[in-house]
Amino acid sequence: MFAWPDVVTILVLIVLEGLLSADNAIVLALMVLGLPKADQKKALNYGLAGAFVFRTIATLAAVYLIQLAIVKLIGAVYLLYLSCRHFLNPARGAHRREPPKALPWLGMSAFWGTVVQVELTNLVFSVDSILAAVAMSPKRWVVLTGGILGIVAMRAVVGQVIAVIERYPAIVDGAFIIIAWVGLKLMIEYMHSEGWVSFVVPQWFSLSLIVTIFVLALLYARRPRSAH
Numbered sequence: 001m002f003a004w005p006d007v008v009t010i011l012v013l014i015v016l017e018g019l020l021s022a023d024n025a026i027v028l029a030l031m032v033l034g035l036p037k038a039d040q041k042k043a044l045n046y047g048l049a050g051a052f053v054f055r056t057i058a059t060l061a062a063v064y065l066i067q068l069a070i071v072k073l074i075g076a077v078y079l080l081y082l083s084c085r086h087f088l089n090p091a092r093g094a095h096r097r098e099p100p101k102a103l104p105w106l107g108m109s110a111f112w113g114t115v116v117q118v119e120l121t122n123l124v125f126s127v128d129s130i131l132a133a134v135a136m137s138p139k140r141w142v143v144l145t146g147g148i149l150g151i152v153a154m155r156a157v158v159g160q161v162i163a164v165i166e167r168y169p170a171i172v173d174g175a176f177i178i179i180a181w182v183g184l185k186l187m188i189e190y191m192h193s194e195g196w197v198s199f200v201v202p203q204w205f206s207l208s209l210i211v212t213i214f215v216l217a218l219l220y221a222r223r224p225r226s227a228h
Helices: 004-020 022-033 037-060 062-088 110-136 140-167 169-193 203-227
Strands: none
Touching: 004 140, 022 037, 022 110, 022 140, 022 169, 022 203, 037 110, 037 140, 062 110, 062 169, 140 169, 169 203
C-alpha cells in the first residue's frame, strides 16, 4: 500500500544510489569512450537498459543476492587487470592518456562487447546498493522505484564524466587510479565476506578518496592548458 513516507524513502534511495555509483560512473565512462563518438551514447543506453532488467530481477530475489559475493571477486580482478594493463603496457606509450579503444570481446563486435561489459559492471556495482535498499524498506516496489530512478540519475552523471574526460584527456590516468582503488576495495569486501579480514573500507572514506583523486587529476590535466 502507498504511504507518504514511501516517497521520502524513494528520494533517500536515489541519493544513496548516486553516492554508491560515483565510481561506477567513471568506469562506465572509460568503457564507452573507446567506441566511436556516434556509438557511445547508444552503447551506454543499451547497457543501462540491461541494468534495469537486472535491478528488477535482483530486487525480487534480494534474499539470494548475498550468494553473489563471488561477483565482487570477479569484479575486483577485472578492474585491477584494467588498471595494470593501462599503466604497465609499454605499447600504449604516448597514447596512455587516451581511453583504451574498444575491441571485439568473446566473439562479439567491439560495440556489443562494450554493451555486455557495461551490464556486467553494473552487476558488480549494484550488489551493495540493492542490499542497502532492501534493508531500508520492506516494500519491493519502493526499492525498485528508488533503484531505477537512481540508475537514470547515474546516466546523467556518466554523461558529464565523459564530457570532462574528452575535454581533459590527461585525466585518464587519474580515472584508472580510481579504478584500481575500486578493485582493491571490492577485493577487501570479498575477503571480509569470506571471514579472511575483520575490517571493511567505510563508504565515506572511499567516496572522499575518489573525489580527491578525481579533483587532483582534473587540476593536473588543466595545468598545461592554463600555462599556455
